[in-house]
Amino acid sequence: MVTTSPEADVLRLGCPDFNQQLWQDVDDSLLQASYRNVRQATEKLTAGLSPEDQNLQSMPETSPAKWHRAHTTWFFETFILKSHRPGYREFDPQFAYLFNSYYNGIGEQFPRARRGLISRPDIERVGHYRQHVDAAMSALISELGEGELQNLAPLIILGLNHEQQHQELLVTDLKHAFSHNPGYPAWAEPAGAGHRRGKFSWRDISGGLVQQGSRDDRFCFDNELPRHQVFVADFQIASHPVSCGEFLAFMDEGGYQRPELWLADGWEWIQREKACSPLYWFKTGQDWHLYTLAGARALDMDEPVCHVSMYEAFAYAQWAGARLPTEAEWELASAQCDTPGYFADSGQFHPRPGPHQGRPGQMFGDVWEWTASSYAPYPGFKAAAGAVGEYNGKFMANQMVLRGGSCATPNGHIRPGYRNFFYPVDRWQFSGVRLARDSGA
Amino acid sequence: MVTTSPEADVLRLGCPDFNQQLWQDVDDSLLQASYRNVRQATEKLTAGLSPEDQNLQSMPETSPAKWHRAHTTWFFETFILKSHRPGYREFDPQFAYLFNSYYNGIGEQFPRARRGLISRPDIERVGHYRQHVDAAMSALISELGEGELQNLAPLIILGLNHEQQHQELLVTDLKHAFSHNPGYPAWAEPAGAGHRRGKFSWRDISGGLVQQGSRDDRFCFDNELPRHQVFVADFQIASHPVSCGEFLAFMDEGGYQRPELWLADGWEWIQREKACSPLYWFKTGQDWHLYTLAGARALDMDEPVCHVSMYEAFAYAQWAGARLPTEAEWELASAQCDTPGYFADSGQFHPRPGPHQGRPGQMFGDVWEWTASSYAPYPGFKAAAGAVGEYNGKFMANQMVLRGGSCATPNGHIRPGYRNFFYPVDRWQFSGVRLARDSGA
């Protein structure tokens, strides 16, 4: 099987009705339903967490679950209610400081590394905050005229996508925090057994002068635009992401001890961090185990390797005589591959009816796949106007693009043009490896 | 008035019945009562704290309140129940790892800097842990024969004193964590108004070949022994600790900008930390305020300056043309001063009937007073046998002794020979300054 981490099942409860296509033919009842669904999905995720669980922060890059719940709420309050709902009563003026993440245009922020020190407001008050904003948002949507609706819908949908991103972050951040607890807390039910992994193959992809980037007739982030031409040579892409068994072979052949396989910065990183396996792996006697949100368990050799840095992905590829695909290659390949449930008429990704993972050609929803491309603006990129313009553009340095979505990405939030980005050293996301190679290589 | 911080009132609820003299003529009912009182005092301290509050850790040196509650319990379980109560059932084997602070003789410890990541066990389970251990301790004491009682009492009383230390740490650690919250959480009621501070004077203290150290016929820590001879020259000591108003004068005369007033390491410290006032002070417009556990309030010029490092204490003394007293001087002075409520027949410190702070000569229970003495073994010092020998001795490097007890020190836990110790840079304790000078200076 290529079951992925059990976190999958939790998030797959997601929001089946959230239709990104509403961009064009939005109506208020659809918007209401989408808003309600996404917001409820967040609350469902945190329902089983204690107050202490919700306040954990294990490193500056991660945030407490409570903070995610408040910050996503702050987003609607700040960018929509305060500006577009006359008479809106701000829930608590201090929240503008506490729950602003990085929007310098909005004002100062509480220091990111200390979010775990915000014991007050407590989860109950954050719950009230969410209800307060939800009520105001619902009223706003109801009372919008047709023209205003078309006007505000993009910003509301941006807020919903923003919240979906934080749903995934909430899960990855929680996993990171829990992993420090020697009791290996189980938060989710273990995933059931899946299919065995299918036969590996290299798939030929034809290049040429192709289009890259998302279509602008439905929702996407500003960094996916404009759709533009790019020249791609013919290449091959792996039918599956790299499995744990394959990665173990790399380790067994001294992969972490051979500098010639590593980027110079990666080699420096494993010396400094003493990295010698993917994150969350640990050895009990002779056997490798890993920590998941359903607790610790033995490694399944068939599941995709996950929680590796770009450096590890690169070194593995070197060892395997292959390379990572570029962003453009990945996007092109995903269009030519057989992707279950994707590229239906709606142009979006529907919930998978069952454990299709492992079906050859499946490129979405298992692990985020590191690409060889640094996160950079597309030709002609324009950041969105106003403070929301800080959403994406200012991070275009030092990070690498990941593609495909993970088991923790909410349904309806995955699309072929989606660009996720993290630093090469980051491992706490559900990040894995898909190999590529030059045609004729 | 020389009111001290409002934290005082909380802790002064302490444990009036805990008679340290029971060392010699202990009986089981007195021991039971003392045990119950001290243990309940801890729970009273944390009663008003939410689960998130109890899990805060703002720096490696501090611990979450929940951790303090569990660690003090672990102490009884580890050093008494496991060894001396046959058939005792360990509450949870993992706690031996989670709640060991630094006793290498007992085994490995959960990393200190990450105590705030232990969301599980939650506070309810820690409550059960306390009850489990309390029941076993109560049964143990009841069932001890006379001889065994005399045997075990010192260890039990050590455990109670250990818990009292953690009561104070719990308060100081909480204050530090709360201080990062821009809402300035109020946890305690503000202290009522007290007397104005009395007239300052220098008090002459006669030296000679005197005894230093605690008497060994009642409880004290191993580091207070053996009582030994030391030669002290005549000197003078201040009638009051330095007040906020006095410290402000130092600041106004450029105290933090004049290297000639500072120890070299202290000067380096203020450059690095950009320290320019005591901890928890902040300026609102032209006025100085401070954060207390009863919230933020304006500075009272008469209250003792508090939360200063030894470097600040030293620089202030230099500026004032005086110096810090040595440990031996401090101890000698405290015996010659008029100390309300102290040195009664019982040889212990009784709860003060009212706001006597500020009465000249009062040397106990306001602020810990930095001495000029590094924390070192007394001549002939022997660490206690076994793992509890790690309690004190191994910290005898790089730290300075503080004397006198603070407003956060539980009653019954203060005595003239008590040696507290912290690094010169530490400021999150209730640490203040009392000046001394050479006779004839």
Next chain:
Amino acid sequence: MVTTSPEADVLRLGCPDFNQQLWQDVDDSLLQASYRNVRQATEKLTAGLSPEDQNLQSMPETSPAKWHRAHTTWFFETFILKSHRPGYREFDPQFAYLFNSYYNGIGEQFPRARRGLISRPDIERVGHYRQHVDAAMSALISELGEGELQNLAPLIILGLNHEQQHQELLVTDLKHAFSHNPGYPAWAEPAGAGHRRGKFSWRDISGGLVQQGSRDDRFCFDNELPRHQVFVADFQIASHPVSCGEFLAFMDEGGYQRPELWLADGWEWIQREKACSPLYWFKTGQDWHLYTLAGARALDMDEPVCHVSMYEAFAYAQWAGARLPTEAEWELASAQCDTPGYFADSGQFHPRPGPHQGRPGQMFGDVWEWTASSYAPYPGFKAAAGAVGEYNGKFMANQMVLRGGSCATPNGHIRPGYRNFFYPVDRWQFSGVRLARDSGA
């Protein structure tokens, strides 16, 4: 004038006879002459430096001049003499450890950050090392047969280009070290006055499906290959690099205080480093000065701004309503611009007969120009075989490409396809800014 730093004149003494085209029709006398010229140029650079000057290392990223002299020699000894000259006597076995920079394939390396601690061998012995290797190289070249010559020439020419790179680094590293000396040591003669800067204009560049990368029929580094197709949209490029006067306007309008102009990592960098001007700028009273290798002098408003990080370049471009060009754009523009002395029949850059800097369209030899492109492999990139394969490929992460060559780049070492690369924070190279913008912007 757009005089650049006075360092120019020193390096422009370079090696006029070093013809990179010899790749194809190399003969031994030409190779001998090239070898001699390049090697002598290094010695000329360090002739005026004292033993202490030659041993300075001011940060881990820089190396002492003496080390550069020895390391470039080690390159020839290690990759050519030891392997291809039977009977070659190694000068000193320890040098293999001391002067290996980062070639893991060759063995362990002396720690990079401590190169300034190698007082022994002294400069005299390093001089002997150079003579020893030069004699052996000269004999080798003389005695090579025609076939062997064709075989070894690429490696020898690589060694010469390697040495030219280190000539520039030697100068930049020395400048960084000297800048810490309050006496502002002058090492070179000030450059004479040049022309005033010409009129600024935007130049239209036509895009399309174009070729990127160097031609493989003459020398280039492996990272410039393979020449490949890339699609570039029409764009505009600035006629001149940004001048000091223009950059000062950015500073005067609060450029360093406005987060909206900066990449997130760049904003974090200026907070951390307290950067508020280009490196080597300092203010005397109201006037800006800069440190050059000819000593300190007043800023010339017309000269290109230099020693800026990519973050500063990016922020400037944001402020100016423009952007940095991509690598492909830069390379395309340089082919369409009027580049004095370049693109002659030989396809290489000849020494400029005079101070042509500042002539509109001049894109080579003033300052290295930050591009918007991260340093990544070209499609189909293959690292050179063997240990020299570590030369370029392993650095393809986290760095940005700079193009064009600086005043400190030796003549004959500049070409349109040349890819220099540094981290976004690096400022000690002669790095400047040329703006681009979308057509129709």
Next chain:
Amino acid sequence: MVTTSPEADVLRLGCPDFNQQLWQDVDDSLLQASYRNVRQATEKLTAGLSPEDQNLQSMPETSPAKWHRAHTTWFFETFILKSHRPGYREFDPQFAYLFNSYYNGIGEQFPRARRGLISRPDIERVGHYRQHVDAAMSALISELGEGELQNLAPLIILGLNHEQQHQELLVTDLKHAFSHNPGYPAWAEPAGAGHRRGKFSWRDISGGLVQQGSRDDRFCFDNELPRHQVFVADFQIASHPVSCGEFLAFMDEGGYQRPELWLADGWEWIQREKACSPLYWFKTGQDWHLYTLAGARALDMDEPVCHVSMYEAFAYAQWAGARLPTEAEWELASAQCDTPGYFADSGQFHPRPGPHQGRPGQMFGDVWEWTASSYAPYPGFKAAAGAVGEYNGKFMANQMVLRGGSCATPNGHIRPGYRNFFYPVDRWQFSGVRLARDSGA
């Protein structure tokens, strides 16, 4: 033999004629001779060092030899010539900034960690600086009247003692720098073979109310005063410092792996530094070697262990069932022990006629011996007036006292009351261990 490091012979060339007693009956010819001798001794030390050698700085705590030569000269220029010699022409105004070590009263200082970046002035110019100041000092002394001589002599003698301190630092700093060179530079001749170490014994020392501190009728530093009473109990002291063979036994029994032997800060230190032997020890195959200024050689089991931190000294003592002596104990013991060549009429330490090291009771001149006492002011301590008051007093925090002088301490600079001080982690001084224990232990 208890030969100490070969550095001994170099420094033992010291200044036999420098009579500290001249304090009282100084005359100008004696002062001239002393001045000349001490100043020449510095130059003799550096005579064999290359310009690069003299500019090495391997950590912020150490300084280049050239800097020591200039700084000691600056001391005379600043504190004597500028103030007391009208018409004195300052050699170079920038030197006041470059060569001030830490005297805030004099003005700003060049950053200590970057002293190794001062390639200019070169050694020749520093030589001229020394000659310039020496000539002025000589003229000053000649022309002083009797009264002025008595007045200035203490400051001149302070300057000479200051220079002697820097002679030792110059040697220890050079050793530290050279130790990073894999060629193990030899700067001195190896010491000849000495006696074998004599039989170990514990010596009984009678305590009581004794005097501590130096006599004030001849030169000493301000920190050795005032001589004062202190009570010391009877104790025992080891006849010899701990030998390398003894220390090896500690290592072989897992000394570096047993936390119970270490101070908490020391345990943290060895984890952080991965310390597992004294500094400069290294293993070749199965055999321990050490680096000395005469190059690397095999360990001699009889020689005193050297270059250990206070933490290692403490852990060794714990392991051996003993402890470190306090300062007062050490001073008392040295007076009761048979100290060859010491306590002659002159009250000073004369050059040892031969290799007396290893003679039981010898407490001076082999290794600095860590005491259990932190560096603190003596009761009644007054820092010297003016900027020279920064010499000692401001370092009285976080450091420990060492006693006895090392093989690198110039003759004439050792006395029983001498207090050296370093941080507990410091190991680059010639620091060793002498054990003590309580009487009856």
